[in-house]
Amino acid sequence: MSSRIVVKIGSSSLASTEGELNREAIHFFATEIASLKATGYEVLLVTSGAVAAGFREIGYVTRPHLLHEKQAAAAVGQALLMQAYQAAFAAHGIINAQILLTRTDFCSRKRMNNASLTIEELLKQGVVPIFNENDTVSVDELKFGDNDTLSALVANLVRAKHLLILTDMDGLYTGDPRKHPDATRFEHVQEITEEIYATAGGAGSSLGTGGMRSKIDAAKIATRGGVPVFVGKVSLPGDLKDAVDGHGQGTYFDTELSSLSMKKQWLGFMSTPLGSLTVDAGAEQALIHGGHSLLPVGVQQVIGHFNAGDVVEVLNSEAIVLGRGIINYDDAQLRLIRGLSSSKVIQELNHIHRLEVIHRDEWITLK
Incomplete structure (x- = not known):
């Protein structure tokens, strides 16, 4: 089992x-992380x-509120x-290592792979x-949601045992406990x-950009x-270890799913x-329960312009996103054959490389 913890x-x-x-806070969290490392965990x-x-x-x-002012302050x-x-x-x-990332880094599978190799070597050498x-060059209003999304992407990338999102609230409540x-x-x-999601409010602090919804x-x-x-609070010595051990001051989001390959994470x-x-x-x-590929007969509507090899979202009739996949047709071809049986697709197209619209190996369920 992985001994990696992302904090x-x-x-x-x-x-x-x-x-x-608050340098005292920095020292407190460094001490908590050092204690966790001393018990055998790799911490990011x-x-x-x-x-x-x-x-x-x-x-x-x-x-500041203006983007260039935020970027200057961040620099x-x-x-x-x-x-x-x-x-x-x-x-x-x-020893620490600084790694500054943007969303575009995660959009490139090559950059992700390079980052992964670097992280593996740092962990091998005992570095945190x-x-x-990278706020100075980000253009989406500084935006990973106060780094909440970034932490999830990093946790998936390194196949962490736990992701601990620390905040000034001791978890998710049925309502805002302050009100x-x-x-x-x-x-x-x-x-x-x-x-x-309905229980989550907006940003909880003037110093941060992320609220409970982003978490x-x-x-x-x-x-x-x-x-x-x-997701919760770590304010006293030993709280971080308690959070890892399952009795921290916060809310635990459980999962029975297995870790995803880098390709599926990217997709x-x-x-x-x-x-x-x-x-x-x-x-x-x-797609959701059968583990099968998507065939033309099941496609009702095609939206947007894309080519074979691009990524598309798949929705059900209620406009709920089911997942994403790599498409085997361009949009014009797919509009021509949507709803047709496999035999009619073969008759309609003079040349067909793959019958599947999305192969199950190029698909990830998000519902």
């Missing part, structure tokens, strides 16, 4: 109420806090953040890799449903990749769909 720490846990970098850290650490230093009175703050981590981990004889988004004192905490979530999104990605997730969470297909109930059953 994600949000801005609200790393900055003081005045917005400055995904950290926010660059903008929160830098905006005071650069001269802003409050956290200053990232150096301060790593400096603080290096000093804190050095006290435990631990520290991940953050509803009678709200109760979800101890375990077996399935992420619309009802679960649920991250949990959905990680658990689909076979990685169980903890499901990092690729960019260039179109969509709507399929009938028989095709839905075959």
Whole structure:
């Protein structure tokens, strides 16, 4: 079983109420991670806090809202953040490595593979890799959702045993406990449903960009990749180990799924769909429960322009996304043969490379 743990720490846990970098918090989390490493775990850290650490230093009175101001603050703050981590981990004889990523890095299977090889070597050498988004060059309003999504992608990439998303809230509640004192905490979530999403509010802190909803999104990605997730608070010595051991202050998102191959991870969470297909109930059953490929007869509607080899989303008749796959036809061909039986497809097309619209080996279920 994997002994790898991915720990994600949000801005609200790393900055003081005045917005400055809280070095005591950095030292606390470094000590918690060092204790975890001492018990035999390999730990990877995904950290926010660059903008929160830098905006005071650069001269802003409050956290900036314009993109170029955030990027400038992050450029200053990232150096301060790593400096603080290096000093804190050095006290435990631990070396750190900085890894800055953007969404485009995950969209490229070649870049993902290169990143994976680098991470493996760092872990082999006993280094704690520290991940953050490369805020200075990001263009989607700095955007992995306060690094929640980034932490899930990293956890899947390294096939982690657990993903621990640390925040200033002790888990997911039936309502906002700050407004509803009678709200109760979800101890375990077996399935992420619309009802679960309905309990999530907006951003909980002025220092961070992610709220509970972005953490649920991250949990959905990680658990689909076979990685169980903890979302909660770590504030006292030993809390991080407690979270790993299953009795932390928070909510556990469970999964019985196996880890995904790098190809499936890319296909499901990092690729960019260039179109969509709507399929009938028989095709839905075959894809979701039967483990079969998608055939032309099951395709009802084709949306968008794409070529063979592109990624498309597949929806059911209720417009619910079932999954993604690599298409074997361009959109014009598929419009011509959608709904036809296999024998009629062969008659209609003079040359056919593969009968399947999406082969089961090029498919990932997301429902």
